Amino acid sequence: MDSLKHMVAVVGAGPAGLFASRFLANNGARVALINRDIKPGGLAEYGIYKSKIKMKKGLRKQFARILELPNLDYFGNVKVSGGGPIFLSDLVDMGFKSILVTTGAQGTKWLGLPGEHLPGVYHAKELVFHYNLLPPYGNRRYLLGPEVVLVGAGNVMMDIAHYMIRDQKVKKVTAVVRRGPGDIKFTRQELEHVALNMDLQSLDAEINRVAPIIKAVGQDIDSVKQSFQDGLPKALEPVSSTNLHFNFLASPTRIVGDWTHGATALEVEENTLVQVEGKTKPKSLGTKKLIPADTVVFAIGDTIDKEFALPVDWDSYAVNPEPTFPVDGVSYEAYDPDAKTPIKSVFLAGWARLASHGLVGDARRDGENAARAILQYLETVSATENIEATYGNFQNWVAEHLEQVVVKEDLLKLGNAELNKLQSLGLDDFKYAANDEMLEIIGK
């Protein structure tokens, strides 16, 4: 401990925050990792599809090992800023020389359409949190009807299709895609979960319908068709008779429905594709149609929590465009665009720095590189003289001011209780869906 020179606070224990904390702790920093959720892991725990148990367990093991580091402390069930009981200013005043914000992209993106608040209209994130049992979403009820329309073309849309087809076993799922079938963003691996539920006749007809438009922007119909066929050879055996359809070149304009019973249809405007400065873009044709829907789910990306007191740039927190401590040319420094100055000592990583961007491996790399940037910055500031005393003052402050803080030993207790439950119930995975239950087990 004698060689420790600086106290660093990492806010958010998703993959970016955890791997950054490890890097910092292994390089001479006393790290306080502060997390809103009781459990660490962020979207690795509460975003990745619940059936990817092997992946989740592997990540949990890595996270548990990180939390064993002696100069790294965990403070779970503590929200920083944005209505939480602790501000960035508290951390600075208590002697943290740098703060790394890795709070992910907690907000949801909406199109601002009429009917978006009707019952049965959801953002993908709500359902992802629901089936992954993030408190309080795990115990909520959602209005899911037989005909589900999903808006989006990425892996999150595919995760929701997976849930509707393999878990909810609804009658029909229609993916509404703003662009053409050549612009889908989901991977073959995600398609394989539901590929045998695709209505191949309707898919073929839909691709043929839009063929003249996609050919006109230089896309090859055969390779577009092949990208869907590629999902078939290794596809999972279907467990429902759900029909999966695609509706391309359609932008949502309104959700139709009534305020007691919810959505009945999604109104879309039909698009064509045009080339603008070498890029293919959708352009409205002005014609509209209705797609029947009992449930509409928007899977169009996330945005950061705007209540967290940091300047926002589009969907992420603002980043210094001319970094003083770049790593591989990338800036990790928080920035005030009005004053045109970096926010001293505050750094960003993961989805907080670039919302909805990349997988766990990318968040890990981003966290570690942000830690490298912080270590460069720390070389420019004086070391904390009596680091244990200063850190002790912070721990005393936490004990006096914050309630039901979850620490490392509590996580071990919770982990054991969940393991016992899993074994007694004979399940592959088990976790508690309510904070109260978890806190009771921990004894808080």
Ligand SMILES: Cc1cc2nc3c(=O)[nH]c(=O)nc-3n(C[C@H](O)[C@H](O)[C@H](O)COP(=O)(O)OP(=O)(O)OC[C@H]3O[C@@H](n4cnc5c(N)ncnc54)[C@H](O)[C@@H]3O)c2cc1C
């Ligand atoms: C639906 C979905 C499915 C995915 N599937 C996969 C997959 O199969 N494979 C894969 O590799 N990647 C997948 N990803 C991507 C992966 O989850 C992300 O790349 C990664 O989790 C981002 O890490 P992060 O640390 O930046 O943010 P997050 O994982 O979001 O972590 C943020 C953390 O910050 C905490 N926090 C938030 N606000 C505060 C606050 N104010 N104070 C304190 N703490 C706070 C949260 O509690 C959370 O623990 C998926 C993502 C989604 C949305």
